[in-house]
Amino acid sequence: MDDQVLLGLVLDGDQAAFTSLVKRYHRLLVRTARFYVRSEPQAEDVAQDTWLAVLRGIDRFEGRSSFKTWLLSICVRRAISTGEREQRTVPVDTTDPGPLVDPARFNSAGMWSQAPAPFTDSVEEAAGNANLVAAVQTAISDLPDPHRLVVTLRDVEGLSTTEVADLLGLSTGNVRVILHRGRAKVRAEVEAKRQVDER
Amino acid sequence: MKLLHRDIVCQQAVALAGDYLEGTLTRRQRRRFERHLSACDGCDAYLAQLRETIAASGSVEPEALDADTIEGLVDLFHRYRDDED
Numbered sequence: 258m259d260d261q262v263l264l265g266l267v268l269d270g271d272q273a274a275f276t277s278l279v280k281r282y283h284r285l286l287v288r289t290a291r292f293y294v295r296s297e298p299q300a301e302d303v304a305q306d307t308w309l310a311v312l313r314g315i316d317r318f319e320g321r322s323s324f325k326t327w328l329l330s331i332c333v334r335r336a337i338s339t340g341e342r343e344q345r346t347v348p349v350d351t352t353d354p355g356p357l358v359d360p361a362r363f364n365s366a367g368m369w370s371q372a373p374a375p376f377t378d379s380v381e382e383a384a385g386n387a388n389l390v391a392a393v394q395t396a397i398s399d400l401p402d403p404h405r406l407v408v409t410l411r412d413v414e415g416l417s418t419t420e421v422a423d424l425l426g427l428s429t430g431n432v433r434v435i436l437h438r439g440r441a442k443v444r445a446e447v448e449a450k451r452q453v454d455e456r
Numbered sequence: 457m458k459l460l461h462r463d464i465v466c467q468q469a470v471a472l473a474g475d476y477l478e479g480t481l482t483r484r485q486r487r488r489f490e491r492h493l494s495a496c497d498g499c500d501a502y503l504a505q506l507r508e509t510i511a512a513s514g515s516v517e518p519e520a521l522d523a524d525t526i527e528g529l530v531d532l533f534h535r536y537r538d539d540e541d
Contacts (some may be wrong), residue, residue, distance in 0.1 A: 390512045415514065
């Protein structure tokens with residue numbers, strides 16, 4: 258069922274609709290909040306506060322953005338104020354976490370010495386390949402923040418680069434840098450895992 | 457592959473792949489990237505892997521919530537409803 262329809266039911270007191278939204282988004286809220294606060298329990302608290310704000314209808318959803326973006330923006334505002342209370346500075350780490358691809362894969366001229374091979378026959382097939390999806394999921398959860406959060410919001414949740422930038426208060430250029438790093442790392446992890454599996 | 461001075465090598469192509477996917481390369485960079493790709497199976501495969509990674513990411517389902525967390529939030533829902541009434 259559509260998120261906005263579920264929200265309407267929730268505000269009418271439908272518990273099943275509330276549970277559906279919780280199952281869909283609670284982990285995402287915790288993960289998003291965790292970027293701003295010190296601990297997992299605090300991130301849980303922020304996520305819970307976010308649901309309470311939804312129930313209270315404090316920030317009314319007016320359909321200008323997607324429900325998801327609206328929900329996340331409530332969460333981020335609350336997480337930032339919680340983070341500020343404990344004087345945590347948000348670690349937007351843009352230090353170079355190393356090369357996109359292991360330099361040992363290239364020869365001295367900068368050409369592939371060990372070239373990659375596609376994971377599947379087509380991009381369409383990749384989306385339906387359970388093994389690949391599972392490997393990608395693991396690789397994303399192993400990413401450090403901010404890469405994990407940015408890849409999750411952009412590639413798993415389907416927000417646009419601009420939406421991610423607005424939500425996290427970053428420039429689109431900054432989001433792209435983080436996104437590229439994160440995607441490249443996920444690709445490398447998946448490739449490494451498949452090579453191990455094939456042995 | 458015979459290199460011309462304006463050609464890029466694989467390591468440079470890899471560095472451009474992210475911006476290529478986001479459509480943010482300059483026209484000149486994009487031409488160089490695509491010219492390299494048309495002659496290089498390795499970089500073509502690298503780009504395919506990135507596209508596959510992104511496509512597979514879109515199929516990742518939300519992590520399952522444990523029963524306690526769901527129960528806690530449903531309690532919150534009822535507490536709020538009771539306060540309302």
